[in-house]
Amino acid sequence: MKAVGIIVEYNPFHNGHLHHAEQARAESGADLVIAVMSGQFLQRGEPAFADKWARTQMALDAGIDLVIELPYVYATAQASDFAKGGIALLEAIGCSSFCFGSEQGAIAPFLNSRQLLTEHAAEYQYLIHEAVQTGISYPKALNAAYKALTADREGFADLTQPNNILGFHYLEAAQRLGSSMEPLTIQRIGANYHDSIEAGLPIASATGIREAFFKGDSVEQLSAYMPETSIATLKNSENDYGTFGSWEGFYPLLRFTVLRDGPEQLKQYAEVTEGIENLIYQSAKTADNFEAFIALVKSKRFTRTRIQRMMTHIFTGFTWQELHSFAGPEYIRLLGMSSTGRLYLNHIKKNITLPLVSRAADLNGPMGKLDIHATAMYLQGLGSTDMKKEFTTPPIYRG
Structure with missing residues (x-):
């Protein structure tokens, strides 16, 4: 079958x-x-x-x-x-x-993009590093580096689109795994x-x-x-x-966890980095709902998605040590x-x-x-x- x-x-x-x-x-x-x-x-x-x-x-x-x-x-x-x-x-x-x-709707551009980034890996990493230094978030740095690398070339996937980004990573993961599965x-x-x-x-x-x-x-x-x-x-x-699951509904428990743990414990949780634990703690003190909390923490460097993943790991108690153990x-x-x-x-x-x-x-x-x-x-x-x-x-x- x-x-x-x-x-x-x-x-x-x-x-x-x-x-x-x-x-x-x-x-x-x-x-x-x-x-x-x-x-x-x-x-x-x-x-x-x-x-x-x-x-x-x-x-x-x-x-x-x-x-x-x-x-x-x-x-x-x-x-x-x-x-x-x-x-x-x-x-x-x-x-x-x-x-x-x-x-994108076609597989060829993804294959082309994967080949390009493999062949120009060093240049790509350099462009990412340069973009990060400007203070933008890592995902935006990836986009800027990719855009620079493909500027004078045609036939590549548009990696500014969310489903294209995931698709590219599926293809990348399959190739690194040495999988024989056909990508579609x-x-x-x-x-x-x-x-x-x-x-x-x-x-x-x-x-x-x-x-x-x-x-x-x-x-x-x-x-x-x-x-x-x-x-x-x-x-x-x-x-x-x-009810149904949402951060607004979960926020009272999340807020309690943040305020109970404090900055020193918060930085032990997966994806909490670069001193943001202090901002998370201070924001939880004043924000009485999740949207207000996100508005206080979000910045050019930290996207909403990245902050939400931090909050997920804080909520579940998932640490950096655990993340690196699998x-x-x-x-x-x-x-x-x-x-x-x-x-x-x-x-x-x-x-x-x-x-x-x-x-x-x-x-x-x-x-x-x-x-x-x-x-x-x-x-x-x-x-x-x-x-x-x-x-x-x-x-x-x-x-």
Whole structure:
């Protein structure tokens, strides 16, 4: 059996995600689609809108065949490490290709860009260094260096676009891993990554959907942008918890943690660097909501996304020492499967190169324990202390 892999967050699962899955299957000619999905916290440093079980159910109901969890250490990492974790898991579970949505819509420019940066690595690093010295953030320094390197050349990917950036890192991770998976991309359609909802468009961004909900729209009012099955699952999730994940909801606990720990402890947490622990501490003293807090901390050097990742690690207690202790994914945590997915696992199980885990109780190593801890902290943010779901829920099955 032939599998195509996709790396996702489904925060929440919407019509654009459905299009991506269907096109990945069609473009690859695969028998099944395998999704590596972030757990309770996400790459942009945010708590997930709905928990990983709800998002797994949405994915299976929409036709995904296998859902496996991207461990916390990679799910909340900068783009290159996020890609490294996701690609390594797709390789380990035997995918013959991987497919990502992009603004570019064609794979050749990504291959060209990867070759250019490999051949001109020293020049690229020098340009990055020069750009950082001007005081801009590291992501903007990368963009400036790349723009300078490609100024007189044609046929390269536009790496100012968010999905293109992730796609480039997927390709980079696969090549560094020595993967034989074929890289594929499809054109991203509808709203852009950060866009608000626009009436009349059937495809909205997940950002826009979350924004509309927190501004007062009900789950039902967002039905134009998501499959019916996603709406039903979100309604059930809202009934279970009474709310959805957001930094505004989590902020009282985050603020308490920051003020309790103080600057000396804060700088031990992953991604907290360059003395920003002092600003974080002082800002938490005065800001009574998350948006006010972000406004005080954000600067040219520190983007919102980077600050949010810091806050995620502070909230969960994830340290620099822990971050540097992991070399790669240590297991494949199975969250859900279709009948085709189960058939595939039976077919491939002898060739899977990482332990296949279906119960939280079997996550005995540091990486797995971190995932369980992240779930406990996520539930605290939602006002719940019930960890039964994490330990008793078997992989969701959709026959």
